[in-house]
Amino acid sequence: MIRGHEQQAFTDxxxxxxxxxxHTVRAYQSDTDQFLIYAQDSYGLTSVQEVGPLHIRAWxxxxxxxxxxxxxxxxxxxxxxxxxRFLLKRNWVEKNPMLKIVAPKTGKALPVFVREERLxxxxxxxxxxxxxxxxxxxxxxxxxxxxxxxxxELIDLRPESFDFHRMQLKVKGKGGKERIIPILPELVGQVRxxxxxxxxxxxxxxxxxxxxxxxxxxxxxxxxxxxxxYLSIVTTEExxxxxxxxxxxxxxxxxxxxDINAIKELLGHSSLAATQIYTHNAIEKLKEVYKLAxxxxxxxx
Numbered sequence: 001m002i003r004g005h006e007q008q009a010f011t012d013x014x015x016x017x018x019x020x021x022x023h024t025v026r027a028y029q030s031d032t033d034q035f036l037i038y039a040q041d042s043y044g045l046t047s048v049q050e051v052g053p054l055h056i057r058a059w060x061x062x063x064x065x066x067x068x069x070x071x072x073x074x075x076x077x078x079x080x081x082x083x084x085r086f087l088l089k090r091n092w093v094e095k096n097p098m099l100k101i102v103a104p105k106t107g108k109a110l111p112v113f114v115r116e117e118r119l120x121x122x123x124x125x126x127x128x129x130x131x132x133x134x135x136x137x138x139x140x141x142x143x144x145x146x147x148x149x150x151x152x153e154l155i156d157l158r159p160e161s162f163d164f165h166r167m168q169l170k171v172k173g174k175g176g177k178e179r180i181i182p183i184l185p186e187l188v189g190q191v192r193x194x195x196x197x198x199x200x201x202x203x204x205x206x207x208x209x210x211x212x213x214x215x216x217x218x219x220x221x222x223x224x225x226x227x228x229x230y231l232s233i234v235t236t237e238e239x240x241x242x243x244x245x246x247x248x249x250x251x252x253x254x255x256x257x258x259d260i261n262a263i264k265e266l267l268g269h270s271s272l273a274a275t276q277i278y279t280h281n282a283i284e285k286l287k288e289v290y291k292l293a294x295x296x297x298x299x300x301x
Contacts, residue, residue, distance in 0.1 A: 006092055035080060113251040155219070
């Protein structure tokens with residue numbers, strides 16, 4: 001049997017030295033076990049020392065033929081890398097066969113966003129219930145879409161985060177990094193109206209800006225549920241999370257010709273590489289415009 005004491009030792013290493021979660025340990029066990037069974041059944045291997053790059057490449061081909069995504073295959077290869085590095089350190093193999101393996105490239109999925117006219121319909125035509133709850137829900141959606149906030153940043157907002165005189169919002173993002181986001185007069189009016197209702201609704205106010213129906217600070221699932229409920233009115237996209245509104249903010253700016261560096265600063269990205277993905281949506285938009293506007297675009301000639 002190719003599977004033996006090495007795999008048990010590897011499991012112990014993941015649990016006690018790497019301190020991986022039980023879920024991660026099970027995933028590593030499953031992936032390494034799957035490969036070792038394949039190597040044994042397909043090539044008759046009896047020891048991990050016999051495993052070579054050929055066997056791993058053949059397994060990759062089989063996984064691709066089974067319709068597994070490149071992302072899932074790369075995850076399995078990552079497990080094997082850790083496994084064979086472990087074996088090499090223990091001198092249970094002489095060479096690491098993973099050194100000659102090139103992982104398949106994974107294409108980045110374009111961010112899901114809601115079309116401009118759909119969000120305009122939501123914010124301009126949908127009737128929000130009167131009183132505190134409706135005002136809060138609308139403000140939450142406006143903040144996410146008009147400023148591109150992350151959900152955690154939205155939850156952490158406080159009334160003093162706003163500078164109404166300068167028409168700007170101070171946000172503390174990942175790693176405690178602060179950024180300034182300009183805001184529109186309409187949003188200023190929304191915030192002021194909400195603050196007034198907030199004072200009237202609750203006697204004891206926590207420092208956070210946005211509150212639950214009972215006057216407590218918001219939590220991630222609460223925000224997600226509200227956003228999903230309202231986005232379900234205007235889109236059939238499977239993803240209807242707060243992050244979709246952040247993606248919509250960036251995509252719509254890019255489609256309108258906003259500078260990619262400016263979008264990077266507004267989103268609070270640490271590198272331009274994270275922002276570049278929004279240019280792909282802009283390119284697709286340009287293709288549509290070209291096909292409609294160019295004389296040859298309609299005929300395909």
